[in-house]
Amino acid sequence: MIQESLEKMNPYIPKPATVIAVKNESLETKTLRLELYNWRTDFVPGQFVQLLLPGVGEAPFCIASSQSDQKHIDLTIIRRGILTTSVHYLRPGDAVGIRGPFGKPFPLEALEDRDLLIIATGIGIAALKSLIIYAVENRKRFNNVMLLYGARFIEDLVYRDELKQWEKSIDASITLSKAPPEWQGLRGRVTDHLGALNIGKGTVAAVCGSPTVMSSIADALVVHGISTSDIYVSLERHMKCGIGKCARCLIPGGKHVCTDGPVFRLSEISAGAIGE
Ligand SMILES: Cc1cc2nc3c(=O)[nH]c(=O)nc-3n(C[C@H](O)[C@H](O)[C@H](O)COP(=O)(O)OP(=O)(O)OC[C@H]3O[C@@H](n4cnc5c(N)ncnc54)[C@H](O)[C@@H]3O)c2cc1C
Ligand code: FES
Structure with missing residues (x-):
């Protein structure tokens, strides 16, 4: 609730989330499961979030999980540059920031x-x-x-x-x-x-x-x-x-x-x- 009010006042403020699982999908790709701290996403399939890594930066990723669970989100991330390589070093328990969900979803x-x-x-x-x-x-x-x-x-x-x-x-x-x-x-x-x-x-x-x-x-x-x-x-x-x-x-x-x-x-x- 507090997070949602803060976001309305300033959409650049990230909301807190914790990595609770990391799955190796392929050599270059991992899926992170994030638990959202005191907020829910209300996302619709097709939308994306901005993932913020403290001290590194932020980048957009599509939400790759079930709409029926709005307390967790999965992000599947292929290693490309600095941010995505840093994502691949994340472990369960690490804190990240999320802005969004953003964008027009599938109708x-x-x-x-x-x-x-x-x-x-x-x-x-x-x-x-x-x-x-x-x-x-x-x-x-x-x-x-x-x-x-x-x-x-x-x-x-x-x-x-x-x-x-x-x-x-x-x-x-x-x-x-x-x-x-x-x-x-x-x-x-x-x-x-x-x-x-x-x-x-x-x-x-x-x-x-x-x-x-x-x-x-x-x-x-x-x-x-x-x-x-x-x-x-x-x-x-x-x-x-x-x-x-x-x-x-x-x-x-x-x-x-x-x-x-x-x-x-x-x-x-x-x-x-x-x-x-
Ligand atoms: C709406 C949206 C949804 C996305 N969803 C996913 C997702 O679910 N999973 C995923 O792995 N990636 C996704 N991406 C791409 C992801 O955002 C980029 O790979 C990431 O920003 C790269 O950051 P970096 O710092 O690691 O690499 P950088 O150093 O910024 O870039 C590394 C290489 O990737 C290219 N690149 C960077 N960003 C993009 C981009 N937005 N589009 C095309 N090429 C790019 C650069 O030109 C460069 O060649 C999405 C992008 C958008 C816009
Ligand atoms: S990312 Fe800034 S206008 Fe779309």
């Missing part, structure tokens, strides 16, 4: 009662994980739910335990572009496998991956008959404030990824905005 009501196709490549699956969990936990609210997850190497795959659980209620497949000979799953890029999926006019898609890959997935989905107003992309841009004040995250067309996104309908952004 859950617009996705329900539809065939839902979720396409993730690489660390993009972190931005979609809370949506996948939502679809699994509320399976009856959707028609078909399809997950197509692409990675390069088998070692890059994250959420291996969760994938086994999700497969019990949704149609999940993994494709590797650099698969070893013993790999039993799909091979190649996600776009190579769209033809085998049950995609129809009523299908709505949620996509996240690197900008170039996401662009080619979006083009392929349109070719497969999905309207641009039924394709939702989760974009990443360099950010500073996270609250629409600094213009660091502007995309062509004048939208801010932090407040107008990170989730956008493909029809509301210009062609260049994904791949910038």
Whole structure:
């Protein structure tokens, strides 16, 4: 309560959280479970937080956990530069700060009662994980739910335990572009496998991956008959404030990824905005 009032007065003040678990997902990727001290997130799948490490800085990460638990959040973080490398040294008991949740989430009501196709490549699956969990936990609210997850190497795959659980209620497949000979799953890029999926006019898609890959997935989905107003992309841009004040995250067309996104309908952004 006090934290929420402070945040209203000054949105730059972080709220306290404690790392309670660290899971190694792959060589480069870890998932932190954070316990929120005296506050709850009220997040909706697709939103992100700014994670603050004292003495290091802050950066945006999508919430990668169930909306039904608002006292904890999971963040899945791939090692890139100084902040994310420092994150990889965090241990249970360490204190961090959180601002947010921020951003426009997936419009859950617009996705329900539809065939839902979720396409993730690489660390993009972190931005979609809370949506996948939502679809699994509320399976009856959707028609078909399809997950197509692409990675390069088998070692890059994250959420291996969760994938086994999700497969019990949704149609999940993994494709590797650099698969070893013993790999039993799909091979190649996600776009190579769209033809085998049950995609129809009523299908709505949620996509996240690197900008170039996401662009080619979006083009392929349109070719497969999905309207641009039924394709939702989760974009990443360099950010500073996270609250629409600094213009660091502007995309062509004048939208801010932090407040107008990170989730956008493909029809509301210009062609260049994904791949910038
Ligand atoms: C809305 C949003 C959600 C995100 N969610 C996740 C997530 O769930 N998991 C995750 O691992 N990462 C996520 N990111 C990316 C994450 O914020 C960056 O990897 C992080 O800021 C890098 O910080 P750093 O100090 O370690 O690296 P830096 O030293 O700042 O950068 C290292 C490298 O990463 C690139 N980079 C840094 N920030 C970004 C960015 N925002 N977009 C694209 N490239 C970047 C830099 O150009 C550089 O090449 C998200 C970004 C946004 C905007
Ligand atoms: S990050 Fe400052 S305006 Fe978006």
